[in-house]
Amino acid sequence: MSKEKQFVTEITPQQEDFSRWYIDVIKKADLMDYSPVRGCIVFKPDGFEIWEHMQEELNRRFKETGHRNAYFPMFIPESFFQKEKEHVEGFNPELPWVTEAGGEKLEERLAIRPTSETMIGHMYSKWIQSYRDLPVLINQWANVVRWEKRTLPFLRTSEFLWQEGHTAHETEEEARQETMQMLEIYREFVENFLAIPVIMGAKTPSERFAGAVDTFSIEAMMKDGRAVQAGTSHYLGTKFAVAFDIKYLSRENNLEYVHTTSWGVSTRLIGSMIMVHGDDRGLVLPPKVAPTQVIMIPIGPPKTREQVIGRTDELYKELKQAGIRVRVDDRADVSPGWKFNEYEMRGVPLRLELGPRDMENGVAVLVSRISGEKRVVQQANLVAEVEKMLQEIHDDMFARAKQFREENFSFVDTLDELKASMEEKRGFYLAGWCGSAACEQQVKEETGATSRNIPFEPQVKKDTCLCCGEKAEHTVVFARAY
Amino acid sequence: MSKEKQFVTEITPQQEDFSRWYIDVIKKADLMDYSPVRGCIVFKPDGFEIWEHMQEELNRRFKETGHRNAYFPMFIPESFFQKEKEHVEGFNPELPWVTEAGGEKLEERLAIRPTSETMIGHMYSKWIQSYRDLPVLINQWANVVRWEKRTLPFLRTSEFLWQEGHTAHETEEEARQETMQMLEIYREFVENFLAIPVIMGAKTPSERFAGAVDTFSIEAMMKDGRAVQAGTSHYLGTKFAVAFDIKYLSRENNLEYVHTTSWGVSTRLIGSMIMVHGDDRGLVLPPKVAPTQVIMIPIGPPKTREQVIGRTDELYKELKQAGIRVRVDDRADVSPGWKFNEYEMRGVPLRLELGPRDMENGVAVLVSRISGEKRVVQQANLVAEVEKMLQEIHDDMFARAKQFREENFSFVDTLDELKASMEEKRGFYLAGWCGSAACEQQVKEETGATSRNIPFEPQVKKDTCLCCGEKAEHTVVFARAY
Numbered sequence: 001m002s003k004e005k006q007f008v009t010e011i012t013p014q015q016e017d018f019s020r021w022y023i024d025v026i027k028k029a030d031l032m033d034y035s036p037v038r039g040c041i042v043f044k045p046d047g048f049e050i051w052e053h054m055q056e057e058l059n060r061r062f063k064e065t066g067h068r069n070a071y072f073p074m075f076i077p078e079s080f081f082q083k084e085k086e087h088v089e090g091f092n093p094e095l096p097w098v099t100e101a102g103g104e105k106l107e108e109r110l111a112i113r114p115t116s117e118t119m120i121g122h123m124y125s126k127w128i129q130s131y132r133d134l135p136v137l138i139n140q141w142a143n144v145v146r147w148e149k150r151t152l153p154f155l156r157t158s159e160f161l162w163q164e165g166h167t168a169h170e171t172e173e174e175a176r177q178e179t180m181q182m183l184e185i186y187r188e189f190v191e192n193f194l195a196i197p198v199i200m201g202a203k204t205p206s207e208r209f210a211g212a213v214d215t216f217s218i219e220a221m222m223k224d225g226r227a228v229q230a231g232t233s234h235y236l237g238t239k240f241a242v243a244f245d246i247k248y249l250s251r252e253n254n255l256e257y258v259h260t261t262s263w264g265v266s267t268r269l270i271g272s273m274i275m276v277h278g279d280d281r282g283l284v285l286p287p288k289v290a291p292t293q294v295i296m297i298p299i300g301p302p303k304t305r306e307q308v309i310g311r312t313d314e315l316y317k318e319l320k321q322a323g324i325r326v327r328v329d330d331r332a333d334v335s336p337g338w339k340f341n342e343y344e345m346r347g348v349p350l351r352l353e354l355g356p357r358d359m360e361n362g363v364a365v366l367v368s369r370i371s372g373e374k375r376v377v378q379q380a381n382l383v384a385e386v387e388k389m390l391q392e393i394h395d396d397m398f399a400r401a402k403q404f405r406e407e408n409f410s411f412v413d414t415l416d417e418l419k420a421s422m423e424e425k426r427g428f429y430l431a432g433w434c435g436s437a438a439c440e441q442q443v444k445e446e447t448g449a450t451s452r453n454i455p456f457e458p459q460v461k462k463d464t465c466l467c468c469g470e471k472a473e474h475t476v477v478f479a480r481a482y
Numbered sequence: 483m484s485k486e487k488q489f490v491t492e493i494t495p496q497q498e499d500f501s502r503w504y505i506d507v508i509k510k511a512d513l514m515d516y517s518p519v520r521g522c523i524v525f526k527p528d529g530f531e532i533w534e535h536m537q538e539e540l541n542r543r544f545k546e547t548g549h550r551n552a553y554f555p556m557f558i559p560e561s562f563f564q565k566e567k568e569h570v571e572g573f574n575p576e577l578p579w580v581t582e583a584g585g586e587k588l589e590e591r592l593a594i595r596p597t598s599e600t601m602i603g604h605m606y607s608k609w610i611q612s613y614r615d616l617p618v619l620i621n622q623w624a625n626v627v628r629w630e631k632r633t634l635p636f637l638r639t640s641e642f643l644w645q646e647g648h649t650a651h652e653t654e655e656e657a658r659q660e661t662m663q664m665l666e667i668y669r670e671f672v673e674n675f676l677a678i679p680v681i682m683g684a685k686t687p688s689e690r691f692a693g694a695v696d697t698f699s700i701e702a703m704m705k706d707g708r709a710v711q712a713g714t715s716h717y718l719g720t721k722f723a724v725a726f727d728i729k730y731l732s733r734e735n736n737l738e739y740v741h742t743t744s745w746g747v748s749t750r751l752i753g754s755m756i757m758v759h760g761d762d763r764g765l766v767l768p769p770k771v772a773p774t775q776v777i778m779i780p781i782g783p784p785k786t787r788e789q790v791i792g793r794t795d796e797l798y799k800e801l802k803q804a805g806i807r808v809r810v811d812d813r814a815d816v817s818p819g820w821k822f823n824e825y826e827m828r829g830v831p832l833r834l835e836l837g838p839r840d841m842e843n844g845v846a847v848l849v850s851r852i853s854g855e856k857r858v859v860q861q862a863n864l865v866a867e868v869e870k871m872l873q874e875i876h877d878d879m880f881a882r883a884k885q886f887r888e889e890n891f892s893f894v895d896t897l898d899e900l901k902a903s904m905e906e907k908r909g910f911y912l913a914g915w916c917g918s919a920a921c922e923q924q925v926k927e928e929t930g931a932t933s934r935n936i937p938f939e940p941q942v943k944k945d946t947c948l949c950c951g952e953k954a955e956h957t958v959v960f961a962r963a964y
Contacts, residue, residue, distance in 0.1 A: 033605060036562075037592065040555035042605055045620065048552045070530045073522035073641055074625060075578075080518075096557075096583035098594070102629030103575055110519065112580070112594075123515060123524055138527065143556060143625065147584030159555055 011345070013280045018224040022275060023153070029283045029346045031270070032153050039151035039158030043267070046346070047154075049291040050270050051161065055141065057193050057288075058163060058265070061185050067137045067165060072119050074142065075110040080118040084243040087117065090210020094146040096158075112145045117211065117236070117262055120166045121244035128258060130249045131170050135178070139165040144266075154271030155228065155482045162266035168246060168258040172237070175259035179235040182263040183216045186231035194269065195286040195397040196220045196276050197405055198230055199428075199477060201453030206437050209262075213237035219452045219477065221405045222275035225426025227452045227479040230272055233263035271482075276401050277370075283347025284370055286397055287390040294319060294326040294386060295343045296352045299336045304356040312354050315364065315382055322383040324390075344369055349393045350386065370396050411460055415443060415467050418478065422447050428479045430455075432462030432472025439467035449478040493827070495762045500706040504757060505635070511765045511828045513752070514635050521633035521640030525749070528828070529636075531773040532752050533643060537623065539675050539770075540645060540747070543667050549619040549647060554601050556624065557592040562600040566725040569599065572692020576628040578640075594627045599693060599718070599744055602648045603726035610740060612731045613652050617660070621647040626748075636753030637710065637964045644748035650728060650740040654719070657741035661717040664745040665698045668713035676751065677768040677879040678702045678758050679887055680712055681910075681959060683935030688919050691744075695719035701934045701959065703887045704757035707908025709934045709961040712754055715745035753964075758883050759852075765829025766852055768879055769872040776801060776808040776868060777825040778834045781818045786838040794836050797846065797864055804865040806872075826851055831875045832868065852878050893942055897925060897949050900960065904929050910961045912937075914944030914954025921949035931960040 011028065012020040026032055031047030043051065059069070075098065081088040091114045098110040113119065124136060145159045165182060169175040183200060190196050198218035208215040212234040220230045240246070241257035250256045277284040287293050296316055298308040309330050319326040329339050336353070343351060353365040364382060366375045366389050377385035408427030412418045418429055429449065433439060443466065444450050458475040465472050493510065494502040508514055513529030525533065541551070557580065563570040573596045580592040595601065606618060623645045630638050647664060651657040665682060672678050680700035690697040694716040702712045722728070723739035732738045759766040769775050778798055780790040791812050801808040811821050818835070825833060835847040846864060848857045848871050859867040890909030894900045900911055911931065915921060925948065926932050940957040947954050 033608065035555045035601070036559055036604060037555050037557045040557060042555065043553035045550035045552050049550065051553075052551060068527035068531065069534060070527050071525040071533075071643065073517045073519050073524065075519045075522060075641065077518055093585055096580045096592075098578045099581045101578035102631070110578075119517070122518060126515065149584070159557065161553065 011280060011282060014223060014278075021278070021280070022271075025278055025282050025345075026153055026274060034153075037158070039148055041153050041157050043161075046291050047270060050273070050285070050289050051267055053289045053291075054193070054269060055163075058189060061189060062139050062163075062165070065137075065181060065185065067139045067167075070138045070140055071142070072116050072123065072140060074113050076113050076116075076119050078109045078111060080122060081111060083118065084211050084240060086239075087211035087243075091115070091146075094148065096145050096147055113142070114144055114146045115262070115264075116140065116142070116144075116164055116166065117240050117260075118244070121240045121246060121260070124166075124168055124258070124260075125244045125246045128168060128246055128248050131251050134168060134170050134248060134258065135174065136168040137165075137178075138167065139163055152271070152482065154274070155268050157267075160267050162264050164262060164264045167261045168241075169260070170248070170250065170256075170258070172259050175261050176235050179214070179216060179233045179261045179263070182261070183218065183231070183233040186233065186263070186265060187218050190218060190220070190230050190269070191398065193286070193288045194273050195394050195401060196230065196272060197398060197402040199453065199455050200457075201455040201477070203232075203453055204433075204440060204451045204474075204476065206440055207451060207453075209234045211236060211239055213239065217453050219479075220272055220276060221408060221428055221479070222272065222482065223278070223404065224275070225408050225428075225479070227428065227477075227481040228268065228272040228275070229452070229481065230269060231263070231265040234261060236260045236262060277397055278347070281341070282345030284397065285347035285349060287349040287394050290347065290349050291325065292327045292343075292346075292348050293324055293390060294350045294352055295339075295348045296326060296328045296354065297336055297339050297343075298328070298330050298354050300355040304359075305332070308354055308356060308359060311359055315352075315354070315379060318383060319386060322387070324383070324386060350389055352386070368393050368396070370400070409459075411462070412466060413462070413464070414469075415446060418443070418449065418466060419447050422449060422480075426480060428452070428477050430458060430460065430462065430475060430477055431466035432464050433474050433476045434465035434468055434470045435473035436465075436468070439465055442467050443478060447478070448480050450481055452477040452479050452481065493762060493764060496705060496760075503760070503762070504753075507760055507764050507827075508635055508756060516635075519640070521630055523635050523639050525643075528773050529752060532755070532767070532771050533749055535771045535773075536675070536751060537645075539671060540667075543671060544621050544645075544647070547619075547663060547667065549621045549649075552620045552622055553624070554598050554605065554622060556595050558595050558598075558601050560591045560593060562604060563593060565600065566693050566722060568721075569693035569725075573597070573628075576630065578627050578629055595624070596626055596628045597744070597746075598622065598624070598626075598646055598648065599722050599742075600726070603722040603728060603742070606648075606650055606740070606742075607726045607728040610650060610728055610730050613733050616650060616652050616730060616740065617656065618650040619647075619660075620649065621645055634753070634964065636756070637750050639749075642749050644746050646744060646746045649743045650723075651742070652730070652732065652738075652740070654741050657743050658717050661696070661698065661715045661743045661745070664743070665700065665713070665715040668715065668745070668747060669700050672700060672702070672712050672751070673880065675768070675770045676755050677876050677883060678712065678754060679880060679884040681935065681937050682939075683937040683959065685714075685935055686915075686922060686933045686956075686958065688922055689933060689935075691716045693718060693721055695721065699935050701961075702754050702758060703890060703910055703961070704754065704964065705760070705886065706757070707890050707910075707961070709910065709959075709963040710750065710754040710757070711934070711963065712751060713745070713747040716743060718742045718744060759879055760829070763823070764827030766879065767829035767831060769831040769876050772829065772831050773807065774809045774825075774828075774830050775806055775872060776832045776834055777821075777830045778808060778810045778836065779818055779821050780810070780812050780836050782837040786841075787814070790836055790838060790841060793841055797834075797836070797861060800865055801868060804869070806865070806868060832871055834868070850875050850878070852882070891941075893944070894948060895944070895946070896951075897928060900925070900931065900948060901929050904931060904962075908962060910934070910959050912940060912942065912944065912957060912959055913948035914946050915956050915958040916947035916950055916952045917955035918947075918950070921947055924949050925960060929960070930962050932963055934959040934961050934963065
C-alpha cells in the first residue's frame, strides 16, 4: 500500500458517514480542537485565519455602507431580559449565569450575552434624543454564548464568535431598507467570497428571531443535503424601542419610537464552507478565504535540488509581493506525493510544482485542488496566471455547489410526497404552505424538515398547502437543517 | 461670552482636577459611555476605532515575527486554576463565576478568563509532543474579566479587551529571547505609533505576573506624573509546563518540560494615550491612531460657499485616495470657530481650512492640534504636505511627552527625600533598592509609590537602598501608578 493510499483512507468517505467525514476533516486539517469545557472549541490558527479573512471582508463592506464598530459589555443584567417578552422566552433556556464575582454573591444575576439587543437597546435609549441622532449604524464583533444541548464544531458551539449589527432609524421604511441592504451584503459576501450559493427569503413566524417583526435569511445547502442558515437580518419594528424606551423627537416635534434592525453572521460560516466544498480527500477552501492560497513544491532529484529551491524562492517572492498568500514546502525528508496529498487534504486551492525540466523551459505547473486540472504556465507570467487560476477555481467551486444544490432541489405537492422523497434523498423541497403554524409543525414532526425560508424568487409558485391542501399563502423551502 | 469660550470651559482644567479632566474629555469626545454593569464600559465608535488601528499595527508586527492568531474558550474550569499555586492566589479574588447554565446548576464552576495561561497550557499539553512541534507561537485577541474594586474607564475596567501571546519553546534561552523580542515590539509600537515614550525594565518579584519567573514591562508617565504599565512580557519558565504537564521529546530523545512566555497589551493603552497627550482643550490623538487624521473645514461668506465646498470635496478625494483618514465638515448652521473647537476637543491632529482667497491662490491652511502652528501649503502638493505635517505632529507629540517625563523624573537617595519630593510634585523617582520586599512595602505604605520597574538603562546607578541604607542591588523607578 502506497503512502498516498494510507493517507487518504484516514478520512471517512462522505457517503459512508457525513458527520464522521466532517469531524475527520476539521481535526486532520488542524482547524480546531475540542476544549475541556462542554460545547466550546479552540479555533486553531488555520481555522482562525479563515475567520480573520471573513472579518476583513465583512468589515470593508460594513464600513463602506456607513457602519462603525463598537464594543458593548458581555454581561447583561437579568432584568434586561424580562423587558421584551418574546426575547426572554427565546433565549432564557440557553443562558449561562454569573452569580458570584470578586468573592461575593451578586445582587442581580448577570447573563452572558447570547446576543446584545437588550444591552444595546438600553444604551441607545441614552444616546438617541432627536432625529438628528439618527440613524445609528453600529456593528460589534464579539463572543456570544448559547448553552446548546447538542453541539457540533463551528456549526453549533456554546461559545462562538460573530458580528452583530444594531441600527436605529426614524421610519419603518428606512429600517426595512437597512434590513434588506445587510441581507444583500451577506448574500454577495457568501456567494462571491465563500463560493456558496444561497437562497434569500423571509423566515416563517415560528422560525423568526425572538423579538423580531420579520427575519430574513440566506440558506445554504450542505453536501449531505441539509440546510445551514448562513446569515440573518431582522427588522425588529419598535419592539425593542418600546421595551427599552428608545424615543426621539421627530422632525415634526413629536416623541416617536425608533425602528431598529439587527443582523449577524458567525463562525458557523466556517463549518458551512467546509460542508459545502469538502470532498473525500479533505478540505477544499475557497481561494479568497484560504490561509494558504498557493503551495509551492519543488521536485526532482537531489543533484538539482538546490537550484530548483533557489528558483522556487525567487518565484515565491514575486507571488508574495503581489499579495498572494503563498507558502513553500521544501522539506527533503518528505516525498512530493505525500506533500500533494497533505495540501489537498488541507484544502489549499492551488499547487505549484517546479522541477528541473520546468526550469529549463521557464515554466511551472499549476494544479487545481477542486478539478485536478494541470496547467503548464510561463514563469515570466506567473502572477497573472496564478491570479487567473485562483479566480477560475472560485468560479468552479461556486458552479459545482450550485449544480449540487439544483440536483438536490425538488418541488413537492403533498406531505406524503415529501416524506417519500426525503427518505430517498435529503435536499431542499419547495412546497406550498397555508401559513398555519400547525401545518408547519406537522411537516417537522413527520419528516424532520423545517421551513427554511420563503424565497424571494421561488422557481415555481405552489397553489395548495402540502399539509392541509388548503390555499397556499406562500411557497416555502423545507429541509432538514443544522 | 462667545460660543468658543463656553465650549472650552466645559472641560475641567488638568491642574484643577486631573481625574475630572480625564472623565470630561473621554465623555465629551464620545469615546465611551458607562454601562449598567459595574465597572464595564461601552467602547463607542471613536473609542473603538482607536483600538482597531492598534490591533492592525500589532497584528502586523506579531505576524511578521511568525506568530499566528487563534481563539480559546473564555470559560475556565475551576480546577485549572488550582494547578499553578501563585496563579490562583493572584487571580482568585478577581474572578467572576458561572454557576448555572442552560437551566441547570453546573457540576464544576466556570471562571471567566482573567488571562488564559491555564486553558492554553492545557491545550498545549495535548499539541506538543516533540521538539518538531516547537516553538508554538500563538496570540489571541479577546475580552477578559477582572472584577476590580475601583475602576476607571479604559485604564481599569471589569471587562476589557486585550491580546495575549502565549508561546512555548525548547530552551530557556529561546523563551527569554521571545520575551525580550515582544517587549521590544511593544516599546517600538507604543513609541512610534502612540508617541508615548516608555521605560523598559524588569518588574521586582512582588510586582511580577502571578506565576511568572520574570516579568518585564514598559512604563509610561501620565500628565499627572503617575505611571501606567503599558505592556508586559513574561518569562514563565517551566512553571505552567509543570502545572499542565507540557512535555516534549527533545533532540536528545529525553522528555523535557517546555519553557513558556506570555505577553499582552490591552485597551488601557487608550486611556494612557489620552492621559499622556491630552490638554485643557481636550483630546490630542497621535496621528497614526486617530480615527480622523485631517478635518477639512470650508470657510468664507455664503456667496462663495458652493465653490469652496466643491474644491474641498476634490481635495478630500485626493487625500482619501492617498490613504489618509479625512473628513469634511461643511455644515452651514455651525460657525467655523465652533467647529475648530469641536475638533480640537476631539483631538483631530490636523485641521485644513479652505477659504475663497486660498482658492484664488491655490493654497490651503493646515493647523496642528498640538502646537497650533499654521502652515500655508500649495494645493498642488497637498498629499505630501499633509503626510509631512502628520509625521511632524507625531514627532512633536513624542518630544513633548518625553520632555514632560524628563522634567518630572528625579533621583532620590532616601525615603524621606522621596516623601518630601512626592508631596511637592508627582513623577518618577529613581532610587537604589536592596532587593527586600519589606523595603519595597515600606516605600509603598509611606509614599503610595510602587516600584515600577528596574530599568535596563537607568540614567544613574544608585549604591544604597533608599529605605534601609544597605547596599543597593538594583536601581528602581518608583511612582504612583494607575
